[in-house]
Amino acid sequence: xxxxxxxxxxxAAWAVIVPLALYAIFxxxxxxxxxxxxxxxxxxxxxxxxxxxxxxxxxxxxxxxxTPFQLGTADGETIYxxxxxxxPTYLQNEDALSVGxxxxxxxxxxxxxxxxxxxxxxxxxxxxxxxxxxxVSGTSMIPNTSVHGGSPAHARPAQNAGHVAEVIRPxxxxxxTATSNYHIITFDYxxxxxxxxxxxxxxxxxxxxxxxEWVMNVAGIPPERILLLGQSLGTAVASAVTERYVSRGxxxxxxxxxxxxSDLATMLAEYRxxxxxxxxxxxxxxxxxxxxxxxxxxxxxxxxxRLASIVRNTKNRLRLSLVHAKNDADIPWTQDNxxxxxxxxxxxxxxxxxxxxxxxxxxxIRTSDDAFVTTWKSDPDVIVRQELFAVGxxxxxxxxxxLPLAIMRCFNSAGTGxxxxxxx
Numbered sequence: 001x002x003x004x005x006x007x008x009x010x011x012a013a014w015a016v017i018v019p020l021a022l023y024a025i026f027x028x029x030x031x032x033x034x035x036x037x038x039x040x041x042x043x044x045x046x047x048x049x050x051x052x053x054x055x056x057x058x059x060x061x062x063x064x065x066x067t068p069f070q071l072g073t074a075d076g077e078t079i080y081x082x083x084x085x086x087x088p089t090y091l092q093n094e095d096a097l098s099v100g101x102x103x104x105x106x107x108x109x110x111x112x113x114x115x116x117x118x119x120x121x122x123x124x125x126x127x128x129x130x131x132x133x134x135x136v137s138g139t140s141m142i143p144n145t146s147v148h149g150g151s152p153a154h155a156r157p158a159q160n161a162g163h164v165a166e167v168i169r170p171x172x173x174x175x176x177t178a179t180s181n182y183h184i185i186t187f188d189y190x191x192x193x194x195x196x197x198x199x200x201x202x203x204x205x206x207x208x209x210x211x212x213e214w215v216m217n218v219a220g221i222p223p224e225r226i227l228l229l230g231q232s233l234g235t236a237v238a239s240a241v242t243e244r245y246v247s248r249g250x251x252x253x254x255x256x257x258x259x260x261x262s263d264l265a266t267m268l269a270e271y272r273x274x275x276x277x278x279x280x281x282x283x284x285x286x287x288x289x290x291x292x293x294x295x296x297x298x299x300x301x302x303x304x305x306r307l308a309s310i311v312r313n314t315k316n317r318l319r320l321s322l323v324h325a326k327n328d329a330d331i332p333w334t335q336d337n338x339x340x341x342x343x344x345x346x347x348x349x350x351x352x353x354x355x356x357x358x359x360x361x362x363x364x365i366r367t368s369d370d371a372f373v374t375t376w377k378s379d380p381d382v383i384v385r386q387e388l389f390a391v392g393x394x395x396x397x398x399x400x401x402x403l404p405l406a407i408m409r410c411f412n413s414a415g416t417g418x419x420x421x422x423x424x
Contacts, residue, residue: 031296040233040264040299041199043162043191053163053194054104056082059170063098065090065177069108071218073190073210077203080194081187081211082164085113086177089120109218117183117219124225124253124411125215126176128186129208129241130169131162131232131259131395163193168395175399176407187211189237201240201299208241224317227254227410231398232331235260236301243306246313254319254410255310257303258403259331259394262338264301265294270332304342311346317381321406325392326370333388340386344376385409 030036038044052058056066067083090097096112105111117123164186173184189207190197197203208228215221223245230238235257242255261267269280269290283289311318322340324333341356350356364374370390377383385406392400 027293031293033298036296036298037198037200040268041162041191043189043199045162051163051165053080053082053165055102056165057102059165060174061170062087062090062094064100064102064113065097066102067105067108067111067113068103069105069111070194071187071210071214073206075203075206077190077197077207078195079187079190079207079210080164081185083108083113083117084173084177084184084186085116086181086183088179088181089116089183114219117221120181122181122225123221124180124182124227125219125221126182126184126407127208127211127215127226127228127238128169128172128184129228129230129234129238130164130166130186131234163188168398172398172403176404180404182407185211185215201301204237205240205244208237209244212241212245223250223252225411226252227256227407228252229256229258229403229407230260231258232260232394233301236264236303239303239306239310240301243309243313246310246318249315251314251316251318253412254321254407256321256323256403256406256410257339258323258397259325259328260303260322260339261331261335262302262304262342264299265297266338267331267335268297269294270335304338307339307343308346311343311382311384314382315380318383319410320382320384321410322384322386323397323402323406324388325394325397325400326388326390327392328394328397330394336386336388340374340376340384343384344378347378347382348376383409 030039054068056068057063061084065085065087069081069083071079071081073079085097093112093116108114117125169186173186176182177184187207188195189199189204191199195207212226212228215226216223228238228242230236238255238257239260242252245252270278280290280293283293307320310320320343322336324331324336326333340360345356348359350359360374363376364372366372368390370388372388374386375383376385387402387406389397389400389402392398392402397403
């Protein structure tokens with residue numbers, strides 16, 4: 001009996017020791033910049049073996065509605081991208097577009113889709129800074145539905161995940177191009193999909209900037225007809241790129257952030273593996289250790305500071321929209337509260353959380369028990385809007401009504417909207 005008890009205690013001890021040891025190893029590796037970036041960006045997880053990105057019809061697009069192409073960055077990387085035509089434009093030019101087999105465009109400027117974009121004086125472009133897969137996300141790593149392999153012509157494939165057709169992204173493109181005149185330019189960050197390089201904060205901002213430069217200088221679309229859209233970690237990229245251009249006097253039609261976060265260190269402290277287990281929960285009794293780990297985050301992604309800078313440097317017009325689902329299990333919707341406060345407090349300068357929350361309530365319309373809209377307006381022509389939607393999770397929110405409505409508002413489409421926001 002004593003021997004059995006001894007063995008039971010040993011097994012119980014190992015059941016505790018092994019997980020703790022693995023967790024400790026994970027934390028030790030996570031403070032190393034090399035491993036930390038692999039954990040955060042997860043760019044080495046491959047799904048390209050069964051995803052032929054040069055045949056977008058496998059994701060339900062019309063024949064040659066999507067043009068795959070590449071562009072270069074200022075620091076020498078090659079970025080893989082899709083140009084997705086709006087269906088109304090496609091319908092009007094279907095005969096010309098449907099000629100030829102779907103293929104990677106060696107020279108995108110010679111394609112019919114590019115000409116339709118460049119020659120349309122009313123064309124609007126959504127520059128999609130899609131999500132980067134969060135580490136071990138409960139909703140991010142949904143298997144891709146394409147079953148055939150392939151690689152782009154004239155490319156150096158990186159064999160990584162998080163590509164232009166990953167998870168919810170094709171459904172998002174369909175929902176935004178089905179009845180609008182919005183062209184979408186979506187792309188793979190360096191180190192993802194067929195793009196070269198490895199991801200870090202400076203590099204991803206450079207990638208987004210390269211796509212902006214292509215849209216403005218190659219396609220010839222002025223910034224007032226360009227909107228930047230980001231989801232999840234992509235919201236940090238979209239905000240950083242917008243801040244770079246606003247500081248140079250270039251103001252876009254809008255910035256829409258879906259499932260955003262204030263900064264990476266804070267987000268990781270609240271992040272739940274699989275949407276269930278808080279990654280830093282075992283350290284809650286030692287807050288100094290959590291603070292230490294947060295201080296060792298290499299790529300900080302301070303979106304809160306960048307939104308404040310965008311508001312501060314806007315000279316003419318700004319449309320900033322924050323959209324989040326109440327049931328987002330990956331990034332808590334309360335992160336949007338921090339973003340909203342960072343943006344508007346650059347002007348209103350209300351000290352204290354309670355005072356700010358009381359002021360915010362005067363700008364808020366509650367649409368249900370689990371949803372609200374807060375709108376703030378200021379001179380010269382600045383509108384910051386936060387919308388909490390009851391459903392949608394971390395990914396499906398990208399195909400729900402709040403996103404296209406937010407985009408239409410940024411492009412000044414007619415509508416009454418919901419607003420209590422007055423000028424300060």
